[in-house]
Amino acid sequence: MGTPVVPPWMANLDDEDLTFVKKFILASGSMKEVAAEYGVSYPTVRLRLDRLIQKIRLAEQTEQDPYIALVKRLAVDDKLDFDTAKILITAYRSQLGRGGKAAY
Incomplete structure (x- = not known):
């Protein structure tokens, strides 16, 4: 197997962001489930997801x-x-x- 290539948008995320993405994927995209896992409200998870989306969009733009x-x-x-x-x-x-x- 070749060397893994990390896309630029992912390389710009910190460890905390990557952990959130992993938990989000493992929860099948259920923000309610992620909120329960973190012990926060649904709107808090929504805000975190919106910020990640903005980070990824900015990283993709040259x-x-x-x-x-x-x-x-x-x-x-x-x-x-x-x-x-x-x-x-x-x-x-x-x-x-x-x-x-x-x-x-």
Whole structure:
């Protein structure tokens, strides 16, 4: 058997995220079952799953602009929340759209 290849989206997840994904899969995608296993509410599991989805989507997107790539990387690494990252990227693109020069 060859060397296992880890997809980039998975390589960006930390151990806690990977454990959550494993438990989610073993629970056949039942958030209710995962909530019971973690001892938390269903909405807490839903929020955790939504954050993972955002992380994976951001990791899948390739970005040429270094500033936008940095903001996305900070969001994926939980150094910046996703809503703030969206605001920064939108404002940056808006500034560029008005003929502004990137300061980065």
